[in-house]
Amino acid sequence: MNKPEEELELHLRPRATETVSIKIPTDTLRSLQKVAASQDISPEALLKLYIGQGLRQDLAKLWSE
Numbered sequence: 001m002n003k004p005e006e007e008l009e010l011h012l013r014p015r016a017t018e019t020v021s022i023k024i025p026t027d028t029l030r031s032l033q034k035v036a037a038s039q040d041i042s043p044e045a046l047l048k049l050y051i052g053q054g055l056r057q058d059l060a061k062l063w064s065e
Contacts, residue, residue, distance in 0.1 A: 029043070032046060032047065
């Protein structure tokens with residue numbers, strides 16, 4: 001049975017992280033910041049979202065071959 005929305009809990013498992021540094025064209029970074037602001041998230045979170053989506057798609061392709 002589904003719980004009412006106020007009773008739902010999100011359990012995230014901690015994952016090891018590593019800091020990376022990349023060079024992004026200035027105009028691309030500005031666009032990323034605008035999109036992130038429009039979605040009320042940080043540019044870092046948006047980058048993680050984009051990377052995660054692309055990675056999942058590529059991994060799905062690899063596993064299907």
